[in-house]
Amino acid sequence: xxxxxxxDRPIYxxxxxxxxxxxxxxxxxxxxxxxxxxxxxxxxxxxPNTMQKxxxxxxxxxxxxxxxxxxxxxxxxxxxxxxMKMQLATEHIRxxxxxxxxxxxxxxxxxxxxxxxxxREKQ
Amino acid sequence: xxxxxxxxxxxxxxxxxxxxxxxxxxxxxxxxxxxLGPNGSGKTTLIKLANGLLRPSGGQIxxxxxxxxxxTKKIVSYLPDRNYLGKHMRVDEIMAxxxxxxxxxxxxxxxxxLDALSIDPRARLSSxxxxxxxxxxxxxxxxxxxxxxxLDEPIGGVDPAARDYILHTILTNYNENATVLxxxxxxxxxxxxLDHVIFLKSGQLVLNASVDEIRTQxxxxxxxxxxxxxxx
Numbered sequence: 394x395x396x397x398x399x400x401d402r403p404i405y406x407x408x409x410x411x412x413x414x415x416x417x418x419x420x421x422x423x424x425x426x427x428x429x430x431x432x433x434x435x436x437x438x439x440x441p442n443t444m445q446k447x448x449x450x451x452x453x454x455x456x457x458x459x460x461x462x463x464x465x466x467x468x469x470x471x472x473x474x475x476x477m478k479m480q481l482a483t484e485h486i487r488x489x490x491x492x493x494x495x496x497x498x499x500x501x502x503x504x505x506x507x508x509x510x511x512x513r514e515k516q
Numbered sequence: 517x518x519x520x521x522x523x524x525x526x527x528x529x530x531x532x533x534x535x536x537x538x539x540x541x542x543x544x545x546x547x548x549x550x551x552l553g554p555n556g557s558g559k560t561t562l563i564k565l566a567n568g569l570l571r572p573s574g575g576q577i578x579x580x581x582x583x584x585x586x587x588t589k590k591i592v593s594y595l596p597d598r599n600y601l602g603k604h605m606r607v608d609e610i611m612a613x614x615x616x617x618x619x620x621x622x623x624x625x626x627x628x629x630l631d632a633l634s635i636d637p638r639a640r641l642s643s644x645x646x647x648x649x650x651x652x653x654x655x656x657x658x659x660x661x662x663x664x665x666x667l668d669e670p671i672g673g674v675d676p677a678a679r680d681y682i683l684h685t686i687l688t689n690y691n692e693n694a695t696v697l698x699x700x701x702x703x704x705x706x707x708x709x710l711d712h713v714i715f716l717k718s719g720q721l722v723l724n725a726s727v728d729e730i731r732t733q734x735x736x737x738x739x740x741x742x743x744x745x746x747x748x
Contacts, residue, residue, distance in 0.1 A: 395680070399709060400736070400737035400740065401731065401735050401736050401737060401740075402731060402735075403732050404708060404727060404728055404730045404731065405728055421728070434687065435684065435687055435688060438680070438683060438684065438687070438708060438709065439708045439709060440548070440686070440687075440708065440709050440710060440711050440727075441615070441692075442547065442711050443708075443711070443727075443728065447726075457736055464702075481734040507661075
């Protein structure tokens with residue numbers, strides 16, 4: 394299945410996000426070997442050079458490292474993985490609050506609504 | 517290394533109208549490039565010039581540093597925008613024909629693709645639907661180990677599922693040093709597999725950029741930018 398990609402943002406960024414997401418959601422475990430650029434590109438139905446760029450960027454961030462002969466691996470630096478997870482979570486929260494602002498809710502109102510929703514679901 | 521395809525002041529006139537005017541481009545190796553432009557912008561003229569089917573009125577077009585001819589045809593695999601196969605032949609006959617004609621044709625690869633698309637090798641070309649015939653032509657072209665693939669409207673006549681397969685075929689079959697030049701109107705379908713796009717308008721170059729450069733700079737897809745640039 395080709396990966397779902399947005400139209401208005403650079404493709405390599407979206408590929409990076411998808412791989413990060415796969416790392417967090419456990420599709421890849423720390424230290425796992427990841428498929429070759431070509432296989433990933435075929436799976437995503439994107440250009441191999443674009444996939445290459447996405448992986449190089451992930452390598453620069455330290456999430457992925459390559460071993461000259463045996464391929465690319467997910468980092469086993471738990472601290473780094475935890476940071477990435479926190480970063481993504483913060484980003485989601487930020488976006489959520491932004492959308493709530495657009496709907497005309499203040500931060501306090503939004504917080505109150507979250508708590509109410511949680512309370513209702515627990516009942 | 518010389519660019520795989522280079523145009524230097526390339527100009528083509530039909531009578532008094534310019535189909536291409538002073539075109540300067542160089543294509544790098546190992547890329548998939550979209551050749552985009554509205555009808556009559558010069559795409560097919562450029563492709564025919566690259567394949568030696570037309571001669572330039574001015575300037576030069578070079579394939580791997582040489583003018584189109586016998587030597588360049590060995591390294592260029594070309595899919596024209598119309599059917600050029602003898603309709604009386606069977607699919608396996610045309611495969612054998614290509615295998616004899618081109619040193620770099622892989623019969624094995626071709627058979628694999630026929631199988632994957634469930635095309636009967638014993639079928640006569642005249643009995644095939646338009647879409648299936650297009651698939652056969654693409655299989656012939658992609659079964660060659662070429663340096664440059666030039667595909668003129670490869671996905672125009674086939675359904676979306678076959679389109680996905682064709683794009684997959686292109687991605688699996690070109691090697692890392694080969695360049696693929698694809699002319700098409702169906703930009704959104706192929707945008708994700710392109711490195712680079714070239715926009716032609718009335719025979720002139722209006723844009724030559726990478727897909728992600730366009731998305732970063734204009735915050736929109738190549739398809740959306742095309743619709744904007746060529747708004748009627």
